[in-house]
Amino acid sequence: xxxxxxxxxxxxxxxxxxxxxxxxxxxxxxxxxxxxxxxxxxxxxxxxxxxxxxxxxxxxxxxxxxxxxxxxxxxxxxxxxxxxxxxxxxxxxxxxxxxxxxxxxxxxxxxxxxxxxxxxxxxxxxxxxxxx
Amino acid sequence: xxxxxxxxxxxxxxxxxxxxxxxxxxxxxxxxxxxxxxxxxxxxxxxxxxxxxxxxxxxxxxxxxxxxxxxxxxxxxxxxxxxxxxxxxxxxxxxxxxxxxxxxxxxxxxxxxxxxxxxxxxxxxxxxxxxxxxxxxxxxxxxxxxxxxxxxxxxxxxxxxxxxxxxxxxxxxxxxxxxxxxxxxxxxxxxxxxxxxxxxxxxxxxxxxxxxxxxxxxxxxxxxxxxxxxxxxxxxxxxxxxxxxxxxxxxxxxxxxxxxxxxxxxxxxxxxxxxxxxxxxxxxxxxxxxxxxxxxxxxxxxxxxxxxxxxxxxxxxxxxxxxxxxxxxxxxxxxxxxxxxxxxxxxxxxxxxxxxxxxxxxxxxxxxxxxxxxxxxxxxxxxxxxxxxxxxxxxxxxxxxxxxxxxxxxxxxxxxxxxxxxxxxxxxxxxxxxxxxxxxxxxxxxxxxxxxxxxxxxxxxxxxxxxxxxxxxxxxxxxxxxxxxxxxxxxxxxxxxxxx
Numbered sequence: 001x002x003x004x005x006x007x008x009x010x011x012x013x014x015x016x017x018x019x020x021x022x023x024x025x026x027x028x029x030x031x032x033x034x035x036x037x038x039x040x041x042x043x044x045x046x047x048x049x050x051x052x053x054x055x056x057x058x059x060x061x062x063x064x065x066x067x068x069x070x071x072x073x074x075x076x077x078x079x080x081x082x083x084x085x086x087x088x089x090x091x092x093x094x095x096x097x098x099x100x101x102x103x104x105x106x107x108x109x110x111x112x113x114x115x116x117x118x119x120x121x122x123x124x125x126x127x128x129x130x131x132x
Numbered sequence: 133x134x135x136x137x138x139x140x141x142x143x144x145x146x147x148x149x150x151x152x153x154x155x156x157x158x159x160x161x162x163x164x165x166x167x168x169x170x171x172x173x174x175x176x177x178x179x180x181x182x183x184x185x186x187x188x189x190x191x192x193x194x195x196x197x198x199x200x201x202x203x204x205x206x207x208x209x210x211x212x213x214x215x216x217x218x219x220x221x222x223x224x225x226x227x228x229x230x231x232x233x234x235x236x237x238x239x240x241x242x243x244x245x246x247x248x249x250x251x252x253x254x255x256x257x258x259x260x261x262x263x264x265x266x267x268x269x270x271x272x273x274x275x276x277x278x279x280x281x282x283x284x285x286x287x288x289x290x291x292x293x294x295x296x297x298x299x300x301x302x303x304x305x306x307x308x309x310x311x312x313x314x315x316x317x318x319x320x321x322x323x324x325x326x327x328x329x330x331x332x333x334x335x336x337x338x339x340x341x342x343x344x345x346x347x348x349x350x351x352x353x354x355x356x357x358x359x360x361x362x363x364x365x366x367x368x369x370x371x372x373x374x375x376x377x378x379x380x381x382x383x384x385x386x387x388x389x390x391x392x393x394x395x396x397x398x399x400x401x402x403x404x405x406x407x408x409x410x411x412x413x414x415x416x417x418x419x420x421x422x423x424x425x426x427x428x429x430x431x432x433x434x435x436x437x438x439x440x441x442x443x444x445x446x447x448x449x450x451x452x453x454x455x456x457x458x459x460x461x462x463x464x465x466x467x468x469x470x471x472x473x474x475x476x477x478x479x480x481x482x483x484x485x486x487x488x489x490x491x492x493x494x495x496x497x498x499x500x501x502x503x504x505x506x507x508x509x510x511x512x513x514x515x516x517x518x519x520x521x522x523x524x525x526x527x528x529x530x531x532x533x534x535x536x537x538x539x540x541x542x543x544x545x546x547x548x549x550x551x552x553x554x555x556x557x558x559x560x561x562x563x564x565x566x567x568x569x570x571x572x573x574x575x576x577x578x579x580x581x582x583x584x585x586x587x588x589x590x591x592x593x594x595x596x597x598x599x600x601x602x603x604x605x606x607x608x609x610x611x612x613x614x615x616x617x618x619x620x621x622x623x624x625x626x627x628x629x630x631x632x
Contacts, residue, residue: 020300025292032299039307046314073313076262080306083269087302090276091295097280098288113290113367 005045012038025095025105029088036084040077047073134191136182137204139175140214140253144168148246156238162229165242169222172249176214183211188616188626190259198628199323205259205627208613209459213256213386216463219595220378220470221249223588227474228371230584236282236369244281248274248375255383259627261309262319264387268305268351272298275380278372279364290364297360301350308343315340322627324395325620334398341396341403348391352384354444355413358437362421365436366429366486370477373429377436378470382462385443389458392447393617400450407448412542415441419549428476428486428561431553432469435512438546439465442527445543449530455614457526460606464519464599468508471592475505478585479561482572488557493566498574502562504586507593509554511600514547519599522607 012034019031047070055068099105102112147168151161182189183206190205192198206214225245232241251271258264280291313319315337316327331337346357353361361381365373388407396403418438425431443465446458476486478501483491495502511518514525524547531540574582599606616622 025296028296032296032303035300036303036306039303039310042307043310043313046310048314073310076310076313079262079266083266087269087273087299090273091299094276094280094288094291094295097283098292101283101285101288107292110289110292112288113286113293113363 001049002045005041005049009038009041009045012041023106023108025098025107028107029091029095032091033084033088036080036088040080040084043073043076043080047076134193134204136175136179137189137191137206137257138193140172140179140218140257141204141250143172143175144246144250144253147171148243148250151246152240152243155240155243159229161237161242162225162232165228165246166222166225168246169218169225169249172253173215173218173222176211176218176253179206180211180215182206183208188622190626199318199320202263203259203320203322203627204257205322205623206257207616207623207626208609209386209389209617210256212459212463212609212613213382214253216466217249217252217256217379220375220466220592221245223470223474223592224371224375224378226584227374227477227588230581231369231371231477233282233369239281241278241281241371244274244277245375248278248379252379252383256386259321260319261312261321261324265302265305265309268302268383268387271380271383272302275376279368279376281368281372284367286367290367294360294364297350297357301347301357304343304350305347308340308347311336311340311343320627321390321394322620322624325624328395328398337396338399338402341392341399342406344391344396345388345403345407348384348388349410350384351381352388352440352444353381353414353437354410354440355417356410358414358418358440361437362425362430362433365433366427370429370473370480374470374473374477377432377473378466381436381440382443382466385440385447385462388444389447389455389617393455394620394623404448404450407444408536408539411441411444411448412539413441414438414444415542415546419546419553422553423549423556426488426560428479428488428491428557429473430486431488431557432472432476435550435553436469438550439469439512441546442524442543445539446527446530449527449534449536449539451530451534452611452614452618453526453533454530455617456607456610457523457530459610459613459617460526461523463606463610464511464523464596467592467595467599468511468520471508471589471596472505472512474585474589474592475501475508478574478589479505481577481585482574483561483566484568488560490567491561492564493562495562496565497572500586501574504589504593505558505562507596509558511596513550513554517600519596519603521600522603526607526610 016031016034020028052067052069055064055071057064102110151164154160188207190203193202251267251274254267258267276295279294280287315331316324318324318327350357365376415438418434422431422434443458443461446454480486485491511520514520528540528543
């Protein structure tokens with residue numbers, strides 16, 4: 001079972017790297033989602049997959065009885081999913097906002113922060129730093 | 133004891149809630165933020181005193197015993213990082229009174245700033261590797277907000293690159309955690325220190341170590357992974373980029389130092405050898421990148437990269453003296469770099485631009501600012517008797533001790549090139565006449581503005597001079613701290629209780 005999941009993770013990572021190499025930022029983001037899910041699956045698989053009982057403590061006992069599944073990786077994955085979801089939502093809005101104000105999704109065309117130097121004095125021609 | 137450890141994390145969160153509720157009421161938020169930072173400074177000073185008195189202190193959150201629950205732990209390195217974080221935070225909070233416009237204040241600058249401080253302090257104090265991931269995320273999401281707050285075109289542009297590359301590093305970190313957990317069955321750093329020795333497949337452990345190295349390397353902006361930094365740090369307001377420059381990359385460096393002294397010491401020839409190459413290349417590419425720039429903050433951004441190389445160098449050499457140098461360098465660099473960014477903001481306020489060719493005349497119009505610039509600039513380059521000299525001296529001496537002559541030569545040459553960049557700023561911004569007539573003097577800014585802008589700069593420059601003139605207690609402190617890093621027995625005992 002582990003090897004199947006390991007293969008699946010490999011395929012997901014390969015696909016996500018392919019997506020992230022694209023110049024289109026939206027594709028990059030989709031690759032990122034895939035990559036973060038691959039990471040979640042990695043944690044899940046690394047915690048060992050066993051056909052064991054759920055880790056429930058019977059009433060009146062101090063700990064679970066017999067062999068139970070490892071609950072920790074699931075807690076970790078849950079945390080990671082929540083955080084990842086929040087970050088992805090932010091990144092998506094940021095890219096949308098970038099599309100609105102920069103007018104492009106092509107990362108090569110995003111040169112507002114680092115304008116291309118065409119002539120030696122091009123840097124002085126356009127002072128940047130709209131921030132105050 | 134446990135409240136002392138939790139306080140530097142809880143306080144900024146409380147302040148964040150308060151300033152968020154009170155935003156848009158003039159300067160109330162700004163003053164509350166300063167008050168919060170002052171309280172935080174007291175709390176971190178108390179923590180520092182406790183650590184100096186009692187050695188490593190640890191606290192189990194939620195009363196779960198050590199390897200199972202979340203541990204907060206402070207050794208000398210953690211404590212000094214928290215103190216220096218709050219000092220920088222205080223300086224920037226004062227500066228923000230004048231630097232942050234009403235629009236950004238209403239959007240919640242102060243709240244995000246406090247959350248950022250909480251995240252940074254949390255990352256320094258946690259003793260659990262998954263918890264470290266969570267604090268990284270808290271820090272990241274706050275920094276994302278601060279970076280794009282206001283929504284200028286350049287900010288959005290820089291923000292996209294910053295966010296995407298940092299998210300990739302986060303995912304790598306997460307995968308590393310998963311694999312390390314799979315190998316050892318624990319997430320507690322002190323427990324990991326013991327558990328990694330039991331791992332049968334030591335080769336696999338090295339692979340995981342490199343995964344961590346790449347993840348933290350992106351955060352710390354080391355050689356092949358630093359591109360997000362110069363692409364974004366010059367876009368937000370100065371009160372944001374100064375705190376980023378001072379603190380964020382240093383969290384990455386701290387995490388590297390922590391993991392590669394406490395956990396991944398199984399194959400130091402390979403991992404630390406790799407780090408050594410990375411460190412030297414980081415120093416050189418950073419300083420060369422700076423030489424090619426002509427924007428005040430872009431030059432400084434590239435110098436962050438270059439200076440990160442020195443800190444990694446201290447870790448990579450992995451001798452007692454080198455670690456002393458790394459710890460000393462961390463503290464010195466945070467003060468100096470945050471200060472230089474703050475000064476760049478004042479220079480822009482006076483002359484109207486960050487672009488060096490479009491400004492000038494500052495030496496004539498505001499000689500005080502010129503002096504204040506020279507202190508951190510010379511310190512950065514490593515002039516005696518300023519703090520940077522001692523930091524570089526320790527590292528060069530450490531590399532000479534183990535006969536790494538090439539490394540020592542690289543460190544010295546990079547110092548020389550740093551002077552080149554600093555003189556470029558000096559000649560362009562301070563010496564040559566302003567291209568459009570004269571620059572306004574400092575006094576033209578108005579008294580309250582001036583106080584908010586200059587006080588933090590004077591304070592941080594004073595600290596640099598003090599560390600430079602009286603280095604002995606700081607070096608002695610760094611020595612003790614490096615001792616704790618190299619021999620984590622105390623750390624492990626403090627976290628795990630009676631266990632060896």
